[in-house]
Amino acid sequence: MAELKLTGVSKIYGGGIEVLKDINLDIQQGELVVFVGPSGCGKSTLLRMIAGLETISDGTLEIDGVRVNDMPPSQRGIAMVFQSYALYPHMTVRENMAFALKIAGKSKAEINASIETAARTLQLEPYLDRLPKALSGGQRQRVAIGRSIVREPKVFLFDEPLSNLDASLRVATRIEIAQLKEQMPDSTMVYVTHDQVEAMTLASRIVVLNNKGISQVGTPLELYKTPKNEFVACFIGSPAMNLLAGKITGTGETTTVQLDGGGVATSNVPTLDSDQGAHVNIGVRPEDLYATEPNANGASLYSGEVSFTEALGEVTLLYMDNNGEALTAKFIGIHMGLRGNTVALSAAPDNVHLFQEGLSMLHRAQRS
Amino acid sequence: MSPILQAVLVITLGVGLSVGYFWLSNLILDNVLFPAKGINAGRNINLANAVRPWLFLFPAFAAMGLYLAYPVFETLRLSLIDRDKADAFVGLANYRQMMDEPKFWEALKNNFLWLLVVPAASTLMGLLIAQLTDRLRWGNIAKALIFMPMAISFVGASVIWKLVYDARPEGTEQIGVLNALYTFFTSNSPEVWLTVPFWNNFLLMIVLIWIQTGFAMVILSAALRGIPEETIEAAVVDGAGPLRIFFRIKMPQITSTIIVVWTTITITVLKVFDIVFAMTNGQWQTQVLANYMFDKLFRANDWGVGSAAAMVIMLLVLPILIWNVVSARRELR
Known part of the structure; x- marks a missing residue:
């Protein structure tokens, strides 16, 4: 459970293409911060930089006051939920959740206890011995979330987790995520979406990204009521x-x-x-x-x-x-x-x- | 007539006749047999559509029957008769005679040795190369070079490797790479490698491995690229190292492709003939079943035992072939 600090973070791809420039952001412990922006604004890139899946070209990223720029993803204390769920197709739900814990060298008893707890929270108990292909989209998404919960990370990262679900399931899963957040009030979450409703309903603060930088940071209603610029004004609502x-x-x-x-x-x-x-x-x-x-x-x-x-x-x-x-x-x-x-x-x-x-x-x- | 002209003529005639068959038969079906007019127009269209696939499949079926199905039964018949006794039925006498020959058992034993080594070595090396070249900038060039032996015929490859294993009298310059290295690094006299029993089998296998690795690499490389990138990223976030990602995340996701590659090479191995024929002709204990069959059938003119050997090869290939087809179809789904 941690605080996340970005100072002057930039991303330049090979060939000099600048995607993000001088991002400064403080995320407090227990916040659920949502990155929104038009497609191609770099919101997923920023999340992947926090995760450690993309290198940080410039600036520093700190988690709990420790600079993690050069730390591999597994040591940053983050867990990520991917857009396509990214479940391991050849492993059962239980094995999917146990994978990271086994690597971390946890004991069998510990692993089983964490999986049981997560499965109960996410109502996955009947499916623990199934393969991902035998699950519905919503269930797969819950397994992906479960896989991140069991690791007890400092920061949860969500990369458009609901965009592969159909409309009604999306609403249901959105509410589940909101409830999950309430059950874990101390956990810090960063959530990327292009869906305004998700941003408005889930976020404690929204970060609107545009044109390589941050357009505005604020609570959902601040952005709605007092947009700082025309871009945010037109993007929210x-x-x-x-x-x-x-x-x-x-x-x-x-x-x-x-x-x-x-x-x-x-x-x-x-x-x-x-x-x-x-x-x-x-x-x-x-x-x-x-x-x-x-x-x-x-x-x-x-x-x-x-x-x-x-x-x-x-x-x-x-x-x-x-x-x-x-x-x-x-x-x-x-x-x-x-x-x-x-x-x-x-x-x-x-x-x-x-x-x-x-x-x-x-x-x-x-x-x- | 010049051979080139002949070839062009044959190609033109062949393709022309095929196209002509499909076009003409389709025309007759639609206009003469089941015309799409009159009171039965609707019924005729349905009938024509039901017949059409069979019409188009007919040439392929006929050719397959003539060149594949018929020879199987003819070989079975030949293996059960004796041509020298006016085609008298002799039961399993040919098989019994074959089993009494030590050369047959040598061939069978060698075939199993090939079976153990070549598919495993080719698939493993193919997988290794596919993985290692995946992220390299010059990976595609490396892959092209490794794939190139696929374009060489088995006989051509055998000639190349025969030069590698070549031995010249002691004192003269060794043109074979193996002997050149051997005499350079040791003070021994050059060895005629292909005559060293048991080990010469492996020297022959290397030729097939050299050819098949490229095949395995290309197929497995495509399979590796088909693995969803996000599952690998998820494993990175979960803390898995490169080896664990390869063995626990990547390999299990391409199992069916590995099986298809493995069984395809296995079938090639069971039929291996050209390499042995061109390099040792089964001497110095390198006989294999296909070459044994050729020996019996066309050199000794023993149709009975030759056909019996062919049947043994078919029986060995069949289960692997079925497994191969089943895995390939599972992968297509």
Whole structure:
């Protein structure tokens, strides 16, 4: 049970291709940290560097205060759950779990005790003498998790563990992982996924990776409510946050933005007098938009024609268009017959984000 | 007519006739026998589709029957009769005569020796080379070189190795590598290696091992690459060293391929003929069954004993062949 510290970690592949640059991150004991990011952002590479399966080109990685850059994976005190489960196909579930313990020279009694405990936790007791091929996908995933639990590692590493499961099983296994984490409150876990829901539900903190570096680190709701930049704003939340270009016309505690599409937005993000006339993007989440009466002096935030709708039952998604400027809105409940109509939308000033050159104006004070 | 022209003509005729057969028979089936029109169109299409595979398989079946199945029964018949006594049925007399010959037992004993050594050595070396060259930058060049003997005929290989084992009179320069080294490092006179009983068997086996290692290496190398990388990484994380990964993780995952390679080479070994024929012709106690059969059949003109020897070879190969096919099919699944 440990703390993980990355300082200036970089990864450069042969041929000078830089994948990760200057990653600084502190992971406390007992945290479940989720790495998310678009494909190719290096999140799996970063995890494999922590595991020791990839070399660290630059910087230091410390586990419990010990530099482990050059330590082989087995001595780092980590255990890894792979995307494809990576079970040994010729060994039974019991042998799969015992493999690492046998190498570590544990006694038979110790090995059996650990396996029994893990099997009970993961409800694998009836399957201990089966081969992996006789198990379902969810069971295999549990064996893979069991194989890491028995080693009692300091840090658990999960590499997209649910992406090979079908949708319903994924939800069930996600909850199992959350419960597992609750049973082992002291264990440190690092989890890589491209699935936002997994990230939002499991993480104590999320690390959003993009463009070779960390875009933002924070609790799930911090990232949702106060994204530091347009990338995080659009990456967290589904459908993505709407960005509309405009110019600041009123500054102070609340800011007024005259949008290029004709609407007017008010935001509770404070601005300075010098920001008057600055070109900015406002960001509004689809779920924060509500319909208003179109107003004669154009005071609504956005007004456009509904070009397409998706009725999901619990919510209805409206895809809108205003002379080429697209926007997505999410209304609670069922709204039939809106297609082709012109709808005016507004949002509460609390829910309107301001971005200048891609960066949040709310976080400006912290930056300078 | 020049031989090249002849060859081109034969190839053109052969391929043309084959294509012609498939095209024409298909045409007749669809248009004359079961035309896809009229009131029975639907039934005719189904019938034509049921017949078509058999139509296309027919040439292969016919050829297999003529050249493989028929000779088996003919050989069995020949082994039970005596041609010198107007084809009289003699029961197992030929087999009894064969078993009374020490040369037969020598051949059988040598064949078992080959069986023990060659498949094991080829498979092991193939596996070793496949594993060792896997991560090397020049691994592919090494593999190509090791695979090359596969392209040499057994007789060609025998000639090459006969030169390696060659002996020249004492005092003259040794052109055989083995004797050159032997006389250089010891003060002994050159040895005629192929006449040293028992050990000369191994000198012959080396030729086949040299050829078959490349085959084993190529197949096993592909199998090793087919092992999921993540299982190996999982083993690394679990703390397994390279040897343990090789023996406990990699080898068990390619067992069926190893069996297929092993049995395939075993069958080749049981049929080994050319190498012995070209190098010693079974002299100095190097006889093997296939060469013994050839000796009896075509030199001594003893059809009865020759056919009996052929039947013994077939009986030895059969169970291994079945195992081979079963393993290969299991691997395909």
